[in-house]
Amino acid sequence: MVSMETAIPERxxxxxxxxxxVRLALAAGERDGLVVHAAGRDAGAADAAAALFASVxxxxxxxxxxxxxxxxxxxxxxxxxxxxxxxxxxxxxFVLVAERGANxxxxxxxxxxxxxxxx
Amino acid sequence: MxxxxxxxxxxxxxxxxxxxxxxxxxxxxxxxxxxxxxxxDGGGWVEAMTAIRRDADRAARHFGFSAWDAVVIExxxxxxxxxxxxxxxxxxxxxxVAACPAGSPPGYVRRVLRRLVSLAGTGLNGGGE
Numbered sequence: 001m002v003s004m005e006t007a008i009p010e011r012x013x014x015x016x017x018x019x020x021x022v023r024l025a026l027a028a029g030e031r032d033g034l035v036v037h038a039a040g041r042d043a044g045a046a047d048a049a050a051a052l053f054a055s056v057x058x059x060x061x062x063x064x065x066x067x068x069x070x071x072x073x074x075x076x077x078x079x080x081x082x083x084x085x086x087x088x089x090x091x092x093x094f095v096l097v098a099e100r101g102a103n104x105x106x107x108x109x110x111x112x113x114x115x116x117x118x119x
Numbered sequence: 120m121x122x123x124x125x126x127x128x129x130x131x132x133x134x135x136x137x138x139x140x141x142x143x144x145x146x147x148x149x150x151x152x153x154x155x156x157x158x159x160d161g162g163g164w165v166e167a168m169t170a171i172r173r174d175a176d177r178a179a180r181h182f183g184f185s186a187w188d189a190v191v192i193e194x195x196x197x198x199x200x201x202x203x204x205x206x207x208x209x210x211x212x213x214x215x216v217a218a219c220p221a222g223s224p225p226g227y228v229r230r231v232l233r234r235l236v237s238l239a240g241t242g243l244n245g246g247g248e
Contacts (some may be wrong), residue, residue: 023182048181056174059167060192063199066164067218070195077175078191078229079184097182 009092012114013037016094019110021102023082027118030054030093042097053086053095074112087115094118130155134234140219142231144204144239145169147213153238156218160174171201172214189232191225198223202232204239 009027016025017039026038026046034055038046053075059073077084083104086095096111098104130142130153141156149169149183153159171190179187192199200217219228 042182045181049178051172052178052181056171056178056190059171059174060166060199062193063164063171064197066158066159066161066167066190067194067197067199069197069199069218069221072192072194074193076189076191076193076225077178077187078189079187081184082182084178084182115225 004062009089009094012039012094012117013039014034016096016107016110016114017043019090019102019107021099022094022096022107023099024097026050026095027089027092028054028095030057030088030091036092040097045097049084049097052085054093056092057086057088074108076108085111087111089115089118092118127151128153130235130238132156134231134238135219136227136230138220138223138227140217142215142217142230142235144235145214145216157219158218168201168216169213172203175201175203191228194221196221198228200228200232202236204236 013025013027016022022040024040024042024045027036028034028050033051035046035050057075060075064072075086082100083109084096086093094111094115096107098107132155141158143151143154143158145168146152147167149165174185175190191202198219202215204213204215215232217228217231217235
């Protein structure tokens with residue numbers, strides 16, 4: 001039986017991964033970096049992506065706290081070949097790997113909406 | 120490698136185009152080798168930044184990215200940007216870090232980071248403007 005706690009992140013990951021310009025979407029535990037849900041054509045890379053970006057998100061929290069900047073809301077790894085976006089939601093972090101040339105403005109909004117829906 | 124007895128070069132505030140901000144260059148050793156603005160004392164943020172660089176390097180390899188340009192962290196009260204910087208013979212700048220006001224446009228943060236990276240590549244002569 002799927003609880004509400006897992007249904008919403010699963011739904012949001014499915015929604016994010018449905019876009020043609022998204023290679024991978026996942027939700028992972030921020031503390032342990034373990035995948036909760038993953039989808040997309042690069043879903044095979046989810047485990048490593050989750051561990052890496054949960055780690056980056058934790059470091060981002062430390063840096064934000066040291067600067068007295070509050071909570072990180074969105075994190076972006078920018079590259080000429082694509083972009084990875086991450087947003088925290090309670091104990092989870094949502095990660096999205098975008099193709100080169102993706103509509104990043106739209107993906108940013110979609111990711112923040114997903115994180116907000118799961119909070 | 121810079122010794123503790125030497126004054127840390129000051130990065131010109133002009134890199135911020137008149138806006139508030141702080142920035143620094145961090146060497147591979149984890150030492151802050153140039154700075155501007157009010158950077159936090161302690162809090163482990165330098166270690167966090169160097170760890171982000173390692174994770175970003177791994178992530179880029181994992182996803183087949185040729186390189187990564189920046190990690191941008193949008194927070195409630197500010198934006199932090201991190202970019203890889205060239206390592207010079209002086210040991211300066213393996214990492215450029217910029218802290219900008221909340222709501223700073225992505226293009227602005229990238230511009231500040233590019234200027235920091237450029238300074239790392241050309242070296243710093245010490246002193247400020």
